[in-house]
Amino acid sequence: xxxxxxxxxxxxxxxxxxxxxxxxxxxxxxxxxxxxxxxxxxxxxxxxxxxxxxxxxxxxxxxxxxxxxxxxxxxxxxxxxxxxxxxxxxxxxxxxxxxxxxxxxxxxxxxxxxxxxxxxxxxxxxxxxxxxxxxxxxxxxxxxxxxxxxxxxxxxxxxxxxxxxxxxxxxxxxxxxxxxxxxxxxxxxxxxxxxxxxxxxxxxxxxxxxxxxxxxxxxxxxxxxxxxxxxxxxxxxxxxxxxxxxxxxxxxxxxxxxxxxxxxxxxxxxxxxxxxxxxxxxxxxxxxxxxxxxxxxxxxxxxxxxxxxxxxxxxxxxxxxxxxxxxxxxxxxxxxxxxxxxxxxxxxxxxxxxxxxxxxxxxxxxxxxxxxxxxxxxxxxxxxxxxxxxxxxxxxxxxxxxxxxxxxxxxxxxxxxxxxxxxxxxxxxxxxxxxxxxxxxxxxxxxxxxxxxxxxxxxxxxxxxxxxxxxxxxxxxxxxxxxxxxxxxxxxxxxxxxxxxxxxxxxxxxxxxxxxxxxxxxxxxxxxxxxxxxxxxxxxxxxxxxxxxxxxxxxxxxxxxxxxxxxxxxxxxxxxxxxxxxxxxxxxxxxxxxx
Numbered sequence: 308x309x310x311x312x313x314x315x316x317x318x319x320x321x322x323x324x325x326x327x328x329x330x331x332x333x334x335x336x337x338x339x340x341x342x343x344x345x346x347x348x349x350x351x352x353x354x355x356x357x358x359x360x361x362x363x364x365x366x367x368x369x370x371x372x373x374x375x376x377x378x379x380x381x382x383x384x385x386x387x388x389x390x391x392x393x394x395x396x397x398x399x400x401x402x403x404x405x406x407x408x409x410x411x412x413x414x415x416x417x418x419x420x421x422x423x424x425x426x427x428x429x430x431x432x433x434x435x436x437x438x439x440x441x442x443x444x445x446x447x448x449x450x451x452x453x454x455x456x457x458x459x460x461x462x463x464x465x466x467x468x469x470x471x472x473x474x475x476x477x478x479x480x481x482x483x484x485x486x487x488x489x490x491x492x493x494x495x496x497x498x499x500x501x502x503x504x505x506x507x508x509x510x511x512x513x514x515x516x517x518x519x520x521x522x523x524x525x526x527x528x529x530x531x532x533x534x535x536x537x538x539x540x541x542x543x544x545x546x547x548x549x550x551x552x553x554x555x556x557x558x559x560x561x562x563x564x565x566x567x568x569x570x571x572x573x574x575x576x577x578x579x580x581x582x583x584x585x586x587x588x589x590x591x592x593x594x595x596x597x598x599x600x601x602x603x604x605x606x607x608x609x610x611x612x613x614x615x616x617x618x619x620x621x622x623x624x625x626x627x628x629x630x631x632x633x634x635x636x637x638x639x640x641x642x643x644x645x646x647x648x649x650x651x652x653x654x655x656x657x658x659x660x661x662x663x664x665x666x667x668x669x670x671x672x673x674x675x676x677x678x679x680x681x682x683x684x685x686x687x688x689x690x691x692x693x694x695x696x697x698x699x700x701x702x703x704x705x706x707x708x709x710x711x712x713x714x715x716x717x718x719x720x721x722x723x724x725x726x727x728x729x730x731x732x733x734x735x736x737x738x739x740x741x742x743x744x745x746x747x748x749x750x751x752x753x754x755x756x757x758x759x760x761x762x763x764x765x766x767x768x769x770x771x772x773x774x775x776x777x778x779x780x781x782x783x784x785x786x787x788x789x790x791x792x793x794x795x796x797x798x799x800x801x802x803x804x805x806x807x808x809x810x811x812x813x814x815x816x817x818x819x820x821x822x823x824x825x826x827x828x829x830x831x832x833x834x835x836x837x838x839x840x841x842x843x844x845x846x847x848x849x850x851x852x853x854x855x856x857x858x859x860x861x862x863x864x865x866x867x868x869x870x871x872x873x874x875x876x877x878x879x880x881x882x883x884x885x886x887x888x889x890x891x892x893x894x895x896x897x898x899x900x901x902x
Contacts, residue, residue, distance in 0.1 A: 312657030331588025370843025461549030474842030513567030552672025649680025672806025
């Protein structure tokens with residue numbers, strides 16, 4: 308590692324720490340219906356939406372009605388995006404004529420299975436893309452279908468987190484808020500204003516925002532290069548703030564239009580963490596003890612720092628196989644050294660490793676470096692981040708309610724240690740809450756490992772060997788350990804609603820489109836529904852006074868207990884699979900016998 312690289316990481320963390328309190332306090336006021344500095348501007352719009360949609364602002368819902376409202380919106384969102392993709396050839400703002408007989412030869416057909424996969428992906432806030440956006444989607448589809456879902460799916464995730472927070476904060480009530488009000492307020496007062504400012508910033512930095520068709524340029528070598536254009540900057544803002552991650556271009560945030568400068572790269576990472584970090588302070592304010600929120604923040608922060616300081620030195624050391632060839636891989640003032648494969652020179656290794664860790668700590672999935680080109684230990688960090696349900700700051704809401712489920716498990720374990728009924732913030736954690744938390748955690752593991760096993764066996768049977776030469780049905784660019792990692796990462800990313808990939812896998816096949824779609828649905832809704840059930844159960848309970856036997860949940864011991872629970876559950880669940888992928892690949896690399 309280099310001093311400047313370490314400084315970049317630490318400065319980023321300090322900025323996230325500095326904005327956590329103001330962001331969290333603002334979000335608390337928004338969801339409590341309190342007046343903010345944005346109300347003079349957006350309150351009339353909020354009232355108009357309620358009036359047009361028939362929403363009763365003062366009416367609250369039980370967890371069952373809250374869940375039903377969420378599912379109904381999700382079903383509508385899926386159908387809306389699916390239909391728009393299938394009929395994009397008949398819709399405006401389609402300069403490339405995608406979906407029509409005039410489509411260019413390099414265009415990707417929007418088949419039913421691909422449209423299903425994409426609709427599920429954006430509805431669940433996963434934004435997995437089995438296609439290259441700039442050769443598949445019209446501008447209208449990108450804006451009216453995909454970008455709209457970036458707002459909606461992000462607002463849904465935050466609404467669930469807020470509902471679960473209310474479950475802890477309230478007592479002896481049967482309601483956890485109003486889903487429609489929560490989604491509306493989140494969109495109007497949080498997502499939209501920040502995205503307007505961020506869009507202007509990205510345009511200033513060099514991102515494009517237009518409706519022009521592609522232009523052809525002549526390179527220095529005399530070849531013709533097609534340069535795509537489009538309404539990019541506005542989608543880049545919500546892609547990051549909403550931890551969506553779906554790129555306008557196939558290269559995602561490695562593309563100079565999506566991520567033009569190191570400053571833009573830094574701001575994008577801050578946007579990814581901003582709301583997830585802020586929710587920890589929102590939680591503390593809601594339960595009347597901000598120390599509770601800071602304890603959760605501390606657990607997230609320590610796991611984040613551990614991940615980035617594993618990934619960064621792994622990439623900075625580089626590949627010993629390459630080093631043995633006599634290539635200078637040490638850092639000097641004139642060259643970065645290390646493993647620069649798949650990375651942008653304008654970001655370097657430190658910001659690439661930081662971005663990799665941040666985007667997989669959150670359920671974002673945007674990438675500024677190709678994860679498929681990471682060293683084995685560098686690649687295991689984003690993979691394990693996702694497999695722990697992205698509790699480290701996490702996506703907009705998704706990471707925080709995932710963390711609260713792990714907190715429930717941690718408190719339950721702590722209760723077993725001292726031999727008494729576990730309590731957390733004045734609420735008894737009983738059988739129902741623990742069962743719901745376990746269902747959520749195990750459901751993602753089931754689909755990740757199950758579909759990885761099925762796909763690996765099917766791949767092996769189709770080729771007779773991992774990527775045998777000339778095997779037409781092969782779906783991965785690599786073989787043995789790394790090929791397995793590509794499959795494992797794909798299903799981990801889908802179930803974790805992340806969307807990034809070890810990009811060496813060709814996932815645009817009926818099998819992967821259908822199974823990854825199911826993978827995303829399970830990872831989204833079998834986490835959300837148990838979380839809301841827990842919220843409803845906790846809201847009904849009476850507050851229990853703190854006694855000398857109550858487990859303290861604001862100190863270092865509790866932070867260590869939560870971190871230990873997350874790591875142990877993740878390790879026990881996924882270590883055998885990780886051993887077959889990045890761990891064995893690491894030892895192959897050390898031995899110089901990469902296949």
